[in-house]
Amino acid sequence: xxxxxxxxxxxxxxxxxxxxxxxxxxxxxxxxxxxxxxxxxxxxxxxxxxxxxxxxxxxxxxxxxxxxxxxxxxxxxxxxxxxxxxxxxxxxxxxxxxxxxxxxxxxxxxxxx
Amino acid sequence: xxxxxxxxxxxxxxxxxxxxxxxxxxxxxxxxxxxxxxxxxxxxxxxxxxxxxxxxxxxxxxxxxxxxxxxxxxxxxxxxxxxxxxxxxxxxxxxxxxxxxxxxxxxxxxxxxxxxxxxxxxxxxxxxxxxxxxxxxxxxxxxxxxxxxxxxxxxxxxxxxxxxxxxxxxxxxxxxxxxxxxxxxxxxxxxxxxxxxxxxxxxxxx
Numbered sequence: 001x002x003x004x005x006x007x008x009x010x011x012x013x014x015x016x017x018x019x020x021x022x023x024x025x026x027x028x029x030x031x032x033x034x035x036x037x038x039x040x041x042x043x044x045x046x047x048x049x050x051x052x053x054x055x056x057x058x059x060x061x062x063x064x065x066x067x068x069x070x071x072x073x074x075x076x077x078x079x080x081x082x083x084x085x086x087x088x089x090x091x092x093x094x095x096x097x098x099x100x101x102x103x104x105x106x107x108x109x110x111x112x113x
Numbered sequence: 114x115x116x117x118x119x120x121x122x123x124x125x126x127x128x129x130x131x132x133x134x135x136x137x138x139x140x141x142x143x144x145x146x147x148x149x150x151x152x153x154x155x156x157x158x159x160x161x162x163x164x165x166x167x168x169x170x171x172x173x174x175x176x177x178x179x180x181x182x183x184x185x186x187x188x189x190x191x192x193x194x195x196x197x198x199x200x201x202x203x204x205x206x207x208x209x210x211x212x213x214x215x216x217x218x219x220x221x222x223x224x225x226x227x228x229x230x231x232x233x234x235x236x237x238x239x240x241x242x243x244x245x246x247x248x249x250x251x252x253x254x255x256x257x258x259x260x261x262x263x264x265x266x267x268x269x270x271x272x273x274x275x276x277x278x279x280x281x282x283x284x285x286x287x288x289x290x291x292x293x294x295x296x297x298x299x300x301x302x303x304x305x306x307x308x309x310x311x312x313x314x315x316x317x318x319x
Contacts, residue, residue, distance in 0.1 A: 023202060023205070023206060026202060027199075027202060030195065030198050030199070030202070031195075034191070034192075034195045037191055038188070038191065041184075041187055041188075041191065041306075041309070044309075044310060044314060045180065045184055045314070048180075048314045048317050048318060049180060049317075055318040058318055059315055059318060062310050062314050062315070063310060063311075065310070066306050066307055066309075066310040066311075069306050070303050070306060070307075073194070073299050073302060073303050073306075074299075074303070077194060077195075077198045077299050078296055078299045078300075084131070087141055087144065088140075088141070088144035091144045091145050091147070091148040092144065092147065092148050092151070094148060095147070095148030095149065095150075095151035095152055096148075096151055098151075098152045098155070099151045099152050099154070099155030100155070102152055102155040102156055102159055103155045103158050103159040103162065104159070105159065106156060106159030106160055106162075106163060107159045107160075107162040107163045108163075109163070110159075110160070110163025110164060111163055
């Protein structure tokens with residue numbers, strides 16, 4: 001009987017340890033994604049500030065950097081990569097799709113008028 | 114079990130924010146709301162992109178924007194996004210005091226960001242860039258101001274949320290609320306990434 005209790009405590013302890021390790025791993029992901037976002041911001045800032053990059057290329061370049069940064073936010077910080085996020089994922093994808101059409105549509109309308 | 118009861122380490126569910134039907138509904142509804150907000154900000158971005166060179170006699174984007182201030186604001190908001198994700202990590206581990214600590218740091222960073230923005234707008238008004246001075250002015254203040262309004266609303270939200278639940282621990286009722294606030298805060302940061310890029314950085318290259 002005592003032995004059985006002992007095994008149970010061990011299993012319990014093991015589970016707690018597993019969860020703790022998982023949290024540590026998640027925290028590491030958050031830190032890495034934070035450093036990546038700082039770097040992306042710095043690169044974008046430098047590309048414009050230094051005036052060493054041709055303007056038309058710089059605009060395209062910083063827009064790509066912004067999109068990459070948003071993926072870090074959505075997937076790692078907002079947990080879209082986790083299980084059970086299919087519905088939110090499709091909600092956001094359709095939102096972004098409509099957003100892109102809206103930006104191009106409105107900016108285009110003003111531009112041609 | 115009563116959903117308003119303080120959770121202990123023994124009965125703590127793996128996903129406290131989605132352990133009840135109400136929590137699940139809030140989670141889905143909030144993500145749909147964020148999808149809608151994306152489109153709402155898109156309308157403002159589209160308008161701004163169309164009107165940004167129509168500054169009449171006022172200063173142009175190149176003359177106006179001071180990148181160091183904006184860069185500092187970006188760093189503040191980015192860091193506040195990290196601290197709010199730390200709070201969510203504490204939420205999942207049933208550490209309510211840690212959660213409160215990180216959310217308070219998030220709040221302070223958000224308020225500092227707002228302070229910088231107010232200072233920046235005041236400088237612009239002195240230089241003749243106002244809401245009614247040109248189409249560029251209207252589009253700029255609508256877009257950037259709307260984002261600032263989101264930050265201000267977020268600050269009020271977290272203040273009331275923390276105050277109301279200060280001594281309640283983590284329950285199945287307040288866990289979804291904390292979680293959704295963090296989602297909202299990240300989203301506001303996502304919008305700022307685009308404002309930083311499209312308004313400020315692109316404003317410097319014409």
